[in-house]
Amino acid sequence: MTDLTAFIAGLPKAELHVHHVGSASPRIVAELAARHPDSKVPTDPEALADYFVFRDFAHFIDVYLSVVDLIRDAEDVRLLTYEIARDMARQNIRYAELTVTPYSSTRRGIPDTAFTEAIEDARKAAEAEFGTVLRWCFDIPGEAGLQSAEETARIACDLRPEGLVSFGLGGPEIGVPRPQFKPYFDRAIAAGLHSVPHAGETTGPQTVWDALTELRAERIGHGTSAVQDPKLLAHLAEHRIPLEVCPTSNIATRAVATLDEHPVKRMVEAGVLVTINSDDPPMFGTDLNTEYAVAARLLDLDAAGVATLAKNAVEASFLDAPDKARLAAEIDAYTAAAGG
Numbered sequence: 001m002t003d004l005t006a007f008i009a010g011l012p013k014a015e016l017h018v019h020h021v022g023s024a025s026p027r028i029v030a031e032l033a034a035r036h037p038d039s040k041v042p043t044d045p046e047a048l049a050d051y052f053v054f055r056d057f058a059h060f061i062d063v064y065l066s067v068v069d070l071i072r073d074a075e076d077v078r079l080l081t082y083e084i085a086r087d088m089a090r091q092n093i094r095y096a097e098l099t100v101t102p103y104s105s106t107r108r109g110i111p112d113t114a115f116t117e118a119i120e121d122a123r124k125a126a127e128a129e130f131g132t133v134l135r136w137c138f139d140i141p142g143e144a145g146l147q148s149a150e151e152t153a154r155i156a157c158d159l160r161p162e163g164l165v166s167f168g169l170g171g172p173e174i175g176v177p178r179p180q181f182k183p184y185f186d187r188a189i190a191a192g193l194h195s196v197p198h199a200g201e202t203t204g205p206q207t208v209w210d211a212l213t214e215l216r217a218e219r220i221g222h223g224t225s226a227v228q229d230p231k232l233l234a235h236l237a238e239h240r241i242p243l244e245v246c247p248t249s250n251i252a253t254r255a256v257a258t259l260d261e262h263p264v265k266r267m268v269e270a271g272v273l274v275t276i277n278s279d280d281p282p283m284f285g286t287d288l289n290t291e292y293a294v295a296a297r298l299l300d301l302d303a304a305g306v307a308t309l310a311k312n313a314v315e316a317s318f319l320d321a322p323d324k325a326r327l328a329a330e331i332d333a334y335t336a337a338a339g340g
Helices: 002-010 026-035 045-051 057-068 074-090 102-106 112-130 142-159 178-190 205-213 224-228 230-238 247-252 264-269 288-299 303-316 321-337
Strands: 013-019 093-100 133-141 164-170 220-222 243-245 274-276
Touching: 002 288, 002 303, 013 288, 013 303, 026 045, 026 074, 074 093, 074 112, 093 164, 093 321, 102 112, 102 133, 102 142, 112 133, 112 142, 133 142, 142 164, 142 178, 164 178, 178 205, 205 220, 205 224, 205 230, 224 230, 224 264, 243 264, 247 288, 264 274, 264 288, 274 288, 274 303, 288 303, 303 321
Parallel strands: 013 093, 093 133, 133 164, 220 243, 243 274
Antiparallel strands: none
């Protein structure tokens, strides 16, 4: 496994399901906390590691929101975004579609134009310095209701930053039905954005069907419960609708009881296009390299199999065809050189 671990570490990768604030490592959070001494968040990275041990999902939400509260101005937004790219580059993540929740910042008083300018400035600087290409998915925090949906759709469609490629829906699923968000997805799709809602993480397969039929989902965030419905699995496989699978996250949030019970193998056996992702990596004590190692164990993959997973993410991404071909070729060249 050590050889496979080394292979994964050097493998060029794309990531499609990873959250902006949820990617704040202890190093980044410590920097933000130092900027805001009135916060209850520790400024020592070692103390932060303990702070990020969650008792349950409700505690996770509390901690997550305490980190959100550290992002108070455009400079905080830029710092967070730029430093996330630095952490991604260290894992050989060449391309990432980062799920960003503008509403979390605009409702705290950061002007929408200042927010979008900050992430764009960080994106361009990070690509120039680290070589990691970032694109945005602006997502609705479902628990904040239709007001947040209206605000997110307005910012996405009216300001339309250059790096924006998709429109999403996150937050709790229970008590937050997907169909109510249809008008906002219709607007985003009409503006040329791709539809990538979360669905079927903590609710049943009907939520995934709703995301497909009402929100015209092109990819599904999580989709964990899809395996409960053979017709749904067949539909996803036939129409090549990818699932953004986040194994460690599903355990941390109790969506799945144990890793050995994770349904990813059944998804693959059904012919579904599966991508591997980290969701909120530092908060779940993981990173994308670790998630690939977990997937390799669950799916019994060798280096060539892991490389195929990496190419799945490229195929499922919203890169244009030439860039997809370039990144896939880079993965193939790396695999061949490594004897995979």
